[in-house]
Amino acid sequence: MVFYFTSKVVDPPITLFMGLDKYENEDLIKWGWPEDVWFHVDKVSSAHVYLRLNPGQTLDDIPMSVIEDAAQLCKANSIQGNKMNNVDIVYTLWSNLRKTPGMDVGQVGFHNDKEVRKIRVEKRNNEIVNRLNKTKEEKTERDLxxxxxxxxxxxxxxxxxxxxxxxxxxKEEMERRKKEAELRSYSSLFASDNMKSNREVADEDSDDFM
Known part of the structure; x- marks a missing residue:
């Protein structure tokens, strides 16, 4: 089961989603999109929370209010993290997630640590968590x-x-170049250096009879 939440802190709203447990987290890893951004509590177990960017957007395009929503959702869905203050939430693009055969279910690494960002969450914000929970919907792995x-x-x-x-x-560019080459060739036939005056032609003809 995958849970979907609607963050209405921006217009249009942004959808956040996460797996029920580590097995659904595995499905999210498997069926993620290049436009997905992954969030997780740093160094402790937590839900894998995602948001989906629009094509062409980057991490820099995510409003801080949306990042805060995703971070609070991560913290609230971490057994350890939910009890802690001043926890770090890491986030990166789905395409930066690295999954190898030896990893446990739901476990991931990174292709490039420099592409991983952090946000510090001082404490749980119930206002944000409750607002998001009111929008929660469920979907299956088949939907993913x-x-x-x-x-x-x-x-x-x-x-x-x-x-x-x-x-x-x-094809159009090739045809255009071909026409230009033909025009240059045609024009060269009538270039001034290749043209002769009527007098020059007459003089040449008279020379033939000398």
Whole structure:
């Protein structure tokens, strides 16, 4: 089971989601999107919380109010972290998560530690947690897989269209260059250096009879 929450601190609202336990966390890792941002309490067990960026957005584009919502959701869903003050929440892009065969269920590492960011949470903010919990909805692992497959299908279709458009532009550019080359060749036939006056032609003709 995967839980979905709506953060309305921005307009339009942003969806946050997390797994029920480590097995759902594993599904989230498996079926994540390149646009997903992963949040976790640093150094202790917690839920894996995600948010989904719009295409072209980066970590720098996430409003701090949304980061705070995701961080509070992480802390509230950590047995140890929920009891602690001044905990760090780490976050990074899904594409930076590293999963190897020897890792435990739900465990991840990073491809590049420099791409991992932190936010300090001093204490649990019940106002934020309660607001998010009121928006909670449930979905299954099948929904995760279906959403990822649909996303990939649209990406392939987009790539095909962009490829056709690129080929069309390349063909037009080749035709344009070909026409320009033909015009240059045609123009050279009538260049001033290759032209002769009527007098010059007449003089040449008279020389033939001398």
């Amino acid at each position: 897989r279906g959403e990822r497959e649909e996303r990939d299908r649209k990406e392939r279709e987009k790539d095909r269209k962009e490829g056709k458009e690129r080929q069309r532009r390349e």
